[in-house]
Every structure is written in structure tokens, then in C-alpha cells.
Amino acid sequence: MTRLMAAGFAGTLVMTAMMYFVAPMMGVEMDIAAMLGSMLGGSWAMGLAMHFMNGSVVFPLAFGYVVSARLTGPAAVRGMLFGVALWLVAQTMVMPMMGAGLFSANAGGMVAVVASLMGHLVYGGILGQMGSAPSSVHAGVNGGVVRA
Numbered sequence: 001m002t003r004l005m006a007a008g009f010a011g012t013l014v015m016t017a018m019m020y021f022v023a024p025m026m027g028v029e030m031d032i033a034a035m036l037g038s039m040l041g042g043s044w045a046m047g048l049a050m051h052f053m054n055g056s057v058v059f060p061l062a063f064g065y066v067v068s069a070r071l072t073g074p075a076a077v078r079g080m081l082f083g084v085a086l087w088l089v090a091q092t093m094v095m096p097m098m099g100a101g102l103f104s105a106n107a108g109g110m111v112a113v114v115a116s117l118m119g120h121l122v123y124g125g126i127l128g129q130m131g132s133a134p135s136s137v138h139a140g141v142n143g144g145v146v147r148a
Contacts, residue, residue: 004060007131011123012055079128087120
């Protein structure tokens with residue numbers, strides 16, 4: 001559980017940095033803390049806290065205990081698939097609730113949608129890779145490697 005939450009925090013940190021530093025270079029103003037804060041009485045700090053709570057606790061636990069075992073492939077890819085699912089929920093439900101419209105139509109359109117997808121892919125990749133338990137490696141017969 002600790003590994004999952006640390007991975008979620010790292011992913012959220014990188015995604016948030018992308019939102020505030022990379023997205024503006026693409027011409028997109030993305031302030032999820034302000035948008036979430038608007039739903040919480042207008043407090044930017046509360047919005048940021050909610051963003052980090054979701055990214056560091058809620059989503060990692062859902063990924064680790066519900067989603068990851070149902071997916072196949074490398075850990076980072078499983079995480080990225082989860083990131084795409086989160087992105088779809090964000091763009092079809094959360095963004096419209098915050099006034100940004102379906103697929104961010106009122107908040108930057110296609111550029112914002114692609115920037116959001118990139119952020120969610122990075123978040124998911126970090127969550128999957130860092131949050132997965134390391135496999136045990138043992139020397140096998142003839143020097144081969146056996147993963148337990």
C-alpha cells in the first residue's frame with residue numbers, strides 16, 4: 001500500500017509540474033487546482049489538496065487493488081492503460097461538471113485534450129512502474145533467470 005501511494009504521489013507531482021510548466025508552452029492554461037477548487041467553494045489550496053489526495057491515495061489504491069491484476073503486460077503499460085481510463089472519465093464527466101465542457105471544449109479544445117492525455121499517460125506509467133511489487137530474481141539452471 002505504501003509503495004502504491006508513493007508511486008501515486010510521484011506521478012501526481014510529475015503530472016502537476018507538466019500542467020503548470022509544460023502545458024503553457026503548448027498554449028494551454030491548465031489549472032486543475034483552480035477548477036477543482038471552484039467546486040469546493042473557490043479555494044485553490046483545497047483544489048490542489050483534492051488533486052493530490054486523488055492522485056496519491058484514491059487512484060493508486062484503486063489501481064493496485066482492483067485494476068492492475070485484471071490487466072496483462074508490463075507494469076508501466078498497465079499503469080498507462082489505467083491513466084487512459086482516468087483521462088476518459090475526466091474528459092467525459094469531471095471536465096463538464098467543472099464547466100470545461102465535454103473533452104475540454106470550453107477550456108482549450110483539442111490541444112487541452114491532448115495535453116491532458118499526455119499527463120494522464122505519464123501519471124499512469126509512473127504509478128504502474130513504481131507501484132508494482134518488484135519480482136524476485138533467482139539464478140536458474142545453466143545461468144538462466146527464473147522470476148518468482
